[in-house]
Amino acid sequence: MTENYNNITHWNGSYEYFNDEYNQKLDFIRHVVRCVIISIGLPLTLMVIYSLCFLVRKDHVAPIYVINLLISDLIQFCCLLILEINQHQSLNIVNYIYSSGLMTSVCFMVCVSLERYLVIAHPLWYRFKRTIKISVVVSVVAWLLPPVTFLLLFLFSQLLWVPVEVIYIIITIIFLIIPFPLLIFFLVGTLRALSASVSIPFEEKCRIVGILVMMLLIYTLLFLPSIILFILMYMNIFDRNLGVLSGMFFTLSPLADLILYVFLRKESIVKLYTAVNWCRLANADTNI
Numbered sequence: 401m402t403e404n405y406n407n408i409t410h411w412n413g414s415y416e417y418f419n420d421e422y423n424q425k426l427d428f429i430r431h432v433v434r435c436v437i438i439s440i441g442l443p444l445t446l447m448v449i450y451s452l453c454f455l456v457r458k459d460h461v462a463p464i465y466v467i468n469l470l471i472s473d474l475i476q477f478c479c480l481l482i483l484e485i486n487q488h489q490s491l492n493i494v495n496y497i498y499s500s501g502l503m504t505s506v507c508f509m510v511c512v513s514l515e516r517y518l519v520i521a522h523p524l525w526y527r528f529k530r531t532i533k534i535s536v537v538v539s540v541v542a543w544l545l546p547p548v549t550f551l552l553l554f555l556f557s558q559l560l561w562v563p564v565e566v567i568y569i570i571i572t573i574i575f576l577i578i579p580f581p582l583l584i585f586f587l588v589g590t591l592r593a594l595s596a597s598v599s600i601p602f603e604e605k606c607r608i609v610g611i612l613v614m615m616l617l618i619y620t621l622l623f624l625p626s627i628i629l630f631i632l633m634y635m636n637i638f639d640r641n642l643g644v645l646s647g648m649f650f651t652l653s654p655l656a657d658l659i660l661y662v663f664l665r666k667e668s669i670v671k672l673y674t675a676v677n678w679c680r681l682a683n684a685d686t687n688i
Contacts, residue, residue: 426644433648434484441655442477445470448661464535465515466660468542469508473654475501480651500546502650503575505657506623507542510579512660513615516608517586520600521593549575566634573630576623583619587612611660618656622649 449470452463479498483491518526553571557564590612594605626646632639 423640426640430644430648431484431487434480434651437651437655438477438481438484441473441658442481444658445474445477445654448658449474451661464532464539465508465511468539469505469512469657469660472501472505472508473657476505476654496550500550502653503546503549504542505654506576506579506619507545508539509615509619509657510582511538511542513583513586513612516611517590520590520597520608569630569634573627573634576627576630579619583612583616587616610662614656614659618653618659622653622656625649 449467452467452470476498479494479501482494483498515526515530518530549571553567554564556562557567560567587609590608594600594609597605625642626649629639629642629646632642
């Protein structure tokens with residue numbers, strides 16, 4: 401990416417020296433941010449996966465898609481760690497594994513939102529049709545979709561004599577844009593169903609809405625810059641600042657997924673709701 405940016409940008413000698421220093425500072429900031437995120441996210445992800453497994457044994461409810469989402473995040477952290485340790489070497493296989501893990505996490509984000517939507521909007525259908533077998537099949541498809549996509553990407557580039565980078569950019573744009581309308585639809589549909597439902601406890605409503613809102617916020621804030629970047633790259637435009645920013649946001653996405661664990665625990669929602677009520681009462685007393 402840096403080479404493409406240098407090719408489409410014109411400098412004089414002094415500005416080129418300044419831009420090289422600027423790029424070095426950006427690379428250093430990106431390296432520090434990645435190291436901090438890895439050092440925090442990797443142990444936390446392992447702890448949350450262990451806690452979810454304990455939650456399964458305790459409540460006999462398997463959050464299969466969330467566990468798979470966290471496993472894909474764990475793969476991303478491991479790949480980032482390898483890339484940072486060997487940052488001066490070209491590790492294409494690790495990059496492809498990282499990209500596959502990232503795309504897999506997107507698939508499971510959509511699966512989690514779909515599951516929450518079906519629980520509220522179509523509870524009877526979900527209760528009788530949802531089985532462990534279906535969840536396992538969906539999970540397998542989500543894991544196989546990215547590597548199969550990369551394989552087809554390579555084959556198409558060879559058959560059509562099109563550069564693999566161009567096909568990669570097109571597929572990535574499509575892959576990242578499709579979840580947006582789906583996540584919005586699941587959130588709106590769930591809110592409509594919850595407004596007409598009186599049998600679901602308030603804490604459960606908070607949990608479900610919190611998961612869907614967090615999914616949409618994470619995707620909008622952390623993936624939108626990358627979508628803009630890939631669209632610009634397809635137009636043969638590359639912004640170095642946007643490239644570094646989108647890369648940092650990509651790195652933040654597995655760390656942001658850990659917030660879902662808060663909404664999976666009933667006691668966490670109760671504490672959060674109590675804290676919000678306490679703040680409201682405190683503000684009301686202050687205003688009086």
